[in-house]
Amino acid sequence: MKRIGVLTSGGDAPGMNAAIRAVVRKAIYHDIEVIGVVGGYAGLISGNFKKLEVGSVGDIIHRGGTFLFSARCEEFKTKEGQQKGIEQLKKHNIDGLVVIGGDGSYMGAKALTEQGYPCVGVPGTIDNDIPGTEFTIGFDTALNTVIDAIDKIRDTATSHERTFIIEVMGRNAGDIALWAGLAGGAETILIPEEIYNLEEIITRLKKGSERGKKHSIIVVAEGVNSGVEIGRQIEENTDFDTRVSVLGHMQRGGSPTAADRVLASRLGAYAVELLVEGKGGRAVGIEKNNLVDYDIIEALGRKHTIDNNLYQLSKELSI
Template sequence: MKRIGVLTSGGDSPGMNAAIRAVVRKAIYHNLEVFGVFGGYSGLIAGNIKKLELGSVGDIIHRGGTMLYSARCEEFKTKEGQQKGIEQLKTKGIDGLVVIGGDGSYHGARALSEQGYPCIGIPGTIDNDIAGTQYTIGFDTAVNTVIDAVDKIRDTATSHERTFIIEVMGRNAGDIALWAGLAGGAETIIIPEEKYNMDEIAERLIKGHERGKRHSIIMVAEGVTTGMEFAKELEEATNFDTRVSVLGHMQRGGSPSAFDRVLASRFGSRAVELLLEGKGGRAVGIENNVVVDHDLNEILSTKHTVDLGIYKLSKELSI
């Protein structure tokens, strides 16, 4: 292992740059050459690969997004596309690859590893929907972004005595809604992992109104329904005046939190160590504050689960 590559793929997340920085500097510390693949798997197929030095990753640890850019690539899902990528890596003499991204990125990394090209996956997604790790890079920052918005929305909800529906991202996982809902004091949290009962929600809101509560915050994960659809359903059940805020892609942006910077640094370092150990087809993660690694096949065949204890607690505290 003399040369390694690093790429980011799929949706960007705060902390990806910190992970890139860790990969580059850890590799150089061990006398490896490092090459950045620009534009994800599309850039790999196109050969958009450049050597990175210490200075290439200077002053990026605090920046959101990814300096290597990202893209989705249908061609890389084919054997032909994968072979084109491998040929580009071989042309540069790159012996192993670190892939930072989510589920789709991991499928690409596994495909390369199965064809004899060692890849290590780093979980970079705000959705926190990857098995084998308690936290993914960007999740903590995204939750804090949502909390900042919720605090502002609560001010206007209080002033106008309204019920606000806040739609958050997360794909098919409810982690962002769950954590932000609990931290933001939401009265109701709607997540894909638990069915909701509109009659129960309406009854709770009406009881709160009767005892003098004039506003409410309801957190809705995009994997369940849209904020507008939920608001329509709620208005029909309660006659309450509602407003909807869809936070959208602002959740992906911004300077990463200290937690995400440290997490990304630890993940990037371990990924390089695994390649130096001659391993491929692995993905790093964190469990009980210990950095671990698992087989990519295991990760991709295991369904991510949320902590339903947090969901239960949120319902107990929002009476």
């Protein structure tokens, strides 16, 4: 490896900049040049490249988002688009590529791998839905953003004796809702991995009211249903004063937590180590605080699962 590339793709996540920094500095430590791909796979196709030096990634470890920018690229989903990307990589003598992003980004890296180009995937998404790793870069920061919102909403819910529905991100995964709901003391947590029963939710709310409870917090993962719709259903079937807060994209922003900065640094550096060892077509992750890597094609065939013990605990503690 004489020269490697790095790109970020898909939705931004706090800690992506820390991962880029780790890739650049780890590579330079091994006397390898680094080329940043600006604008994700769209930038790869167009050849929007820039050389990254040690100073290029100074003062970015604490910043949210990605300074290499990110964009959706329908063209890269085609064989023609992928071939254009490979041609650009070869034209600029780039021997391997580190892709930081979520499952869509991994699909692009998988496509390059299948065509013989060495890629390493680094899991960067707040959704925490990448198989093969316990945590993804950005999840912890998003989680703390949601918990902060829950704490603030609980204050007003208490003051006005209201039921609040809080809709959080996560696409088709319930990790943000589950972890934030448990940490925030939510009375009910609705996640895509478990079928919810409206009657059961209403019964729980009524039992709480009967024992003197003046407010309730219900956390809803976006993959379950619209928080607005669930709030409407509760109001139609009860006399509880109900409000809905959809947290939206604020969950993807902000300075990354220490946990995300450390995780991003470890995973970014490990991705470079794999390329140095001549290992392409891999994805990196963390399990039991140990760095792991696995076949990126095989990984995308796995199914993401939640921690059922956490879900059961959340139900037991919200009686």
